[in-house]
Amino acid sequence: MKKFINSIDTLLDESLRGFSKAHADIIRFNPQPHFIQRIKPAQSGKVALISGGGSGHEPLHTGFVGSGMLDAACPGQIFTSPTPDQMLAAAQAVENGGGVLFIVKNYAGDVMNFEIAAEMLECPKATVLVSDDVSLPKTHSTGRRGVAGTLIVEKIVGAAAENGASLEACKALGNRVNQATASMGVALNSCTVPALGKPMFDLGDNEIEMGVGIHGEHGRETIDLISASEIVDRLATSINDELKPQEGQPALLHVNGLGATPLMELHLIYELASWFWEQRGVSICRSLIGNYTTSLDMAGCSITLSLLDEELMRLWDAPVHTAALRWGC
Structure with missing residues (x-):
């Protein structure tokens, strides 16, 4: 294993310190317990949005503060899930009179720890659970995982909160975006967790993993390597079968790199995926391509489709200024 690393024990802390220095005009790092918060003060009464999860998915979530x-x-x-004391401290630091909305990816540790923090928090609070991964059935024992669609929920709800939407309205909006969003990923190889020192699963030179999550876990099937067109067709078909978009439906297409896939290949995937839906009469009117919800150094990508209406397009287009996503400012 070759990594830029001093010590496994200090890797996260050193990385967060570097991140906070590089973006000191936007965010502040609280070292104990760890959390990142925005510097620019929000308007009084604004709903505070808080998310989080294990590291290794950068820029999710710190890059979107x-x-x-x-x-x-x-x-x-x-x-590894953050701890309830991190979530509680972060909520107390940024709560501004409008209550707190937790945006949580559907993984058991995240869900449990955010629930504990919410119980301890003495202010109005609510939770949006993101579950956009259609590689798992709805009937799966723990439900579907939250993957790259999390960014879309955070952006759209973040715009609504910035515009003064209430806690109840922000929660309802987050649930609506989650229901209108579906994702599926594929890996060409696994990722290497520094503490493990080797790939989390093995793939042959001519094998790929369909339906992977973002924690280095196996997908739903290992298949022989096929062309990019065939890969996109499989991913997009599963997404399309879930969302069933109608002809003329506006949509956001997000092609997300899992950490080690060149932009040249991601743009190829976007071309193929956009063609898939355009052939079905879907209007791809918004797009996002790049490494946004990663899995360390995994080679692979995911495709996310979000069905839009005029309100959701307006909120997606609204100004945002974070380390990893910014426009309209």
Whole structure:
């Protein structure tokens, strides 16, 4: 294993310190317990948005703290849920009279720890559970995982909160975006967790993993390597079968890199995916391509489709100023 690393024990802390220095005009790092919060003060009464999860998915979630998106993010150790005391401290630091909305990816540790923090928090609070991964059935024992669609929920709800929407309205909006969003990923190889020192699963030179999550876990099937067109067709078909978009439906297409896939290949995937839906009469009117919800150094990508209406397009287009996402400022 070759990594830029001093010590496994200090990796997260050193990384967060570097991140906060690089973006000191946007965010502040609280070292104990770990959380990142926005610097620019929000208007009094604004709903505070907080998310988080294990590290290794950067820029999710710390890279999305700032105006028009998250007020705070709680990073755990690599692929490990943050602790309730992190979430509680972050919520107390950024709550501004409008209550707190937790945006939580559907993983057991995240859900449990955010629930504990919410119980201890003495202010109005609510939770949006993101579950956009259609590689798992709805009937799965723990439900579907939250993956790259999390960014879309955070951006759209963040814009609404910035515009003064109530806690109840922000929660309802987050649930609506989650229901209109579906994702599926594929890996060409696994990722290497520093503490493990080797790939989390093995793939042959001519094998790929369909339906992977973002924690280095196996997908739903290992298949022989096929062309990019065939890969996109499989991913997009599963997403399309879930959302069933109608002809003329406006949509956001997000092609997300899992950490080690060149932009040249991601743009190829976007071309193929956009063609898939355009052939079905879907209007791809918004797009996002790049590494946004990663899995350390995994080679692979995910495709996310979000069905839009005029309100959701307006909120997506609203100004945002974070380390990893910014426009309209």
